[in-house]
Amino acid sequence: MLDVLNDLLWGKILIALLITVGVGFTVASRFVQFRYFGRMFRILGASQAFQRDKHGHLSSFQALVLSVAGRVGGGNIAGVAVAITLGGPGAVFWMWVVGLMGMATSFLECTLAQTYKQAEPDGTYRGGPAHYIARGLGKNWKWMAGLYSALLLLTFGFGFTALQSYAVATSVGDAFGVPVYYSGIALALIVGMIIFGGVKRIARVAEVLVPIMAVGYLFLTAVVLALHAERLPDVIMLIVNSAFGLEPAVGGGIGAAILMGVKRGLFSNEAGLGSAPNVAAVAYVPHPANQGVVQAFSVFIDTMIICSSTAFIILLSGVYDPAGASDVGGVALTQAALADHIGDWGRSFVSVALVLFGFSTILYNYYLGENSLNYFSTENQNLFNGFRVAIICLVCWGATTDLGTVFGFADVTMGLLALVNLVALIALFKKGLRILKDFDGQIAAGIKQPIFDAKRFSDMNVDEAAWDLEPEDIQRLKEYSDKSATSGKQAQA
Incomplete structure (x- = not known):
C-alpha cells in the first residue's frame, strides 16, 4: 500500500503540481528568484539593524541558517x-531543475508565511502554512490547516527525527566502531539540552554549526574539483545527456532520472513542502518579500551548491559505475567516492559531515513539530514538555532500530504534506503576487528598503500587530539605507 501511494503521489500528482507552482510563479513574478538574487546580500546586511530589538526576535540571517540547517541533511549526502x-x-x-524552480516556490510560501504571521503576547511570532491557509483562505478551510499541522507533526516531528537519528548513529558506527546504542544516548542528551531552550537556543546553535559544516564540505569539494578539473566538462555533459536518455546503460532510464531527481530534490531542498515557512515566519523583517528572497537563496545553497558537491564527488571518482555493476549505494557510495579521491580518511569525513548535518536537521525537525502543536494549543506547557521528552526518546529509539517501514511511511506523509501545501499555494497565488508587486513598486520608487504597511492589506486578513516595527528599528533601517546609498554613489564615482 505504501508503494502504491508513493508511486501515485511522486510519480504523477506532485510532479504536475511542482511544475505548476514553480514554473507558474517564476513566469508570473518575472523570474523573481533571479531578479533579486543579488539583493539577498543587502537584505541580510540590513537585517543587522534589527539584531538589537527589545523582544529578541530572530533576524533574517538566523532564520536563514535555521532553514538551511533543516534543508541540508542526509539528503545532501545519502539522498544524492x-x-x-x-x-x-x-x-x-532534474534535481537542479527542481531547485531552480523551487526557489520561486520557496519565495512564494515564505513570503506568505511572513504576510500571515501572528504576533504572540511576548512579542514574538508564529506562522507557517497552517496560518496562511487559515487566515488567507478563510474559516471554511481551517480543517485543511489542521490537516497540514498533523501531517507536519507526523512527518518531521516524528518520522524524519527518527530517520536522522538512525543515519547519524549508523554512520558513526561504520566510521568509528561506536555502538549505535551509545551514539543514540549521546545524541539524545545533546538534543535535549538544546530543545528545552526553545527556538532561540536552536537558532544560536544553528548560527554557529551551519556555516562550519557547509564551508568544510565545500572546501573538500573544491579540492576534489581542482584535482579533476579537466574531467569536469565531461561529467557535466554526462549529467545533461543522461537526463534526456542520451547515454546508454545509465540508471533506470529517463523516467527513473526524472522521478528520482524530483523526489530526492524535493526531499533535500523541501521547496513546496511548507516546512521552511514555519521558520521564515518567525523572522523580524520590514517586508514579507525580504524573507521570501532570503529563503529562495537557501534552496540555492542546498541544491545547487551542497547537492551538486556530492554529485561531483561521486561522478568524478572511479567508484561509480554507470552500468550499475557496483553494489555500493547510499552514503557508502559517497564515502567510497571521497576515499577514492583523498584516501581512507575521506570515509571518516563523510561520517562527521553526516553527523553534523543530521544533528542540525533533528533540531530543525523538532521546531517544526513544536510549531505544528502550537497551532492546536499555545498555552498547554505540559503538552510541549511531553513532546520534548518524546523527541529525546525517539532519538534513542531511531538510532537502534531498522527504519525501512518508517522511511516508506514518511515518504507518503511527506507527499501528502506537499500536496496540501501546493494546493494552498495555488489558491493564494494572486495574493503572493500582490505582496511582491508592493515590494517591486517601492523599489521602483527609489525606496532602498521597502516597509510593509499592513493597513493597506487589511482585506487579506493579516495580523496588523505583527507588523508594528519599533521606532528605533525604523531609524536604524533608515541609517542603513542612507549608508548604502552613499556607498553606491561613491562606487559609481
Whole structure:
C-alpha cells in the first residue's frame, strides 16, 4: 500500500503540481528568484539593524541558517547518492531543475508565511502554512490547516527525527566502531539540552554549526574539483545527456532520472513542502518579500551548491559505475567516492559531515513539530514538555532500530504534506503576487528598503500587530539605507 501511494503521489500528482507552482510563479513574478538574487546580500546586511530589538526576535540571517540547517541533511549526502544509483547521473540535472524552480516556490510560501504571521503576547511570532491557509483562505478551510499541522507533526516531528537519528548513529558506527546504542544516548542528551531552550537556543546553535559544516564540505569539494578539473566538462555533459536518455546503460532510464531527481530534490531542498515557512515566519523583517528572497537563496545553497558537491564527488571518482555493476549505494557510495579521491580518511569525513548535518536537521525537525502543536494549543506547557521528552526518546529509539517501514511511511506523509501545501499555494497565488508587486513598486520608487504597511492589506486578513516595527528599528533601517546609498554613489564615482 505504501508503494502504491508513493508511486501515485511522486510519480504523477506532485510532479504536475511542482511544475505548476514553480514554473507558474517564476513566469508570473518575472523570474523573481533571479531578479533579486543579488539583493539577498543587502537584505541580510540590513537585517543587522534589527539584531538589537527589545523582544529578541530572530533576524533574517538566523532564520536563514535555521532553514538551511533543516534543508541540508542526509539528503545532501545519502539522498544524492541514492538518486544517482537508481536514476543515473541524469537525476542530478532534474534535481537542479527542481531547485531552480523551487526557489520561486520557496519565495512564494515564505513570503506568505511572513504576510500571515501572528504576533504572540511576548512579542514574538508564529506562522507557517497552517496560518496562511487559515487566515488567507478563510474559516471554511481551517480543517485543511489542521490537516497540514498533523501531517507536519507526523512527518518531521516524528518520522524524519527518527530517520536522522538512525543515519547519524549508523554512520558513526561504520566510521568509528561506536555502538549505535551509545551514539543514540549521546545524541539524545545533546538534543535535549538544546530543545528545552526553545527556538532561540536552536537558532544560536544553528548560527554557529551551519556555516562550519557547509564551508568544510565545500572546501573538500573544491579540492576534489581542482584535482579533476579537466574531467569536469565531461561529467557535466554526462549529467545533461543522461537526463534526456542520451547515454546508454545509465540508471533506470529517463523516467527513473526524472522521478528520482524530483523526489530526492524535493526531499533535500523541501521547496513546496511548507516546512521552511514555519521558520521564515518567525523572522523580524520590514517586508514579507525580504524573507521570501532570503529563503529562495537557501534552496540555492542546498541544491545547487551542497547537492551538486556530492554529485561531483561521486561522478568524478572511479567508484561509480554507470552500468550499475557496483553494489555500493547510499552514503557508502559517497564515502567510497571521497576515499577514492583523498584516501581512507575521506570515509571518516563523510561520517562527521553526516553527523553534523543530521544533528542540525533533528533540531530543525523538532521546531517544526513544536510549531505544528502550537497551532492546536499555545498555552498547554505540559503538552510541549511531553513532546520534548518524546523527541529525546525517539532519538534513542531511531538510532537502534531498522527504519525501512518508517522511511516508506514518511515518504507518503511527506507527499501528502506537499500536496496540501501546493494546493494552498495555488489558491493564494494572486495574493503572493500582490505582496511582491508592493515590494517591486517601492523599489521602483527609489525606496532602498521597502516597509510593509499592513493597513493597506487589511482585506487579506493579516495580523496588523505583527507588523508594528519599533521606532528605533525604523531609524536604524533608515541609517542603513542612507549608508548604502552613499556607498553606491561613491562606487559609481
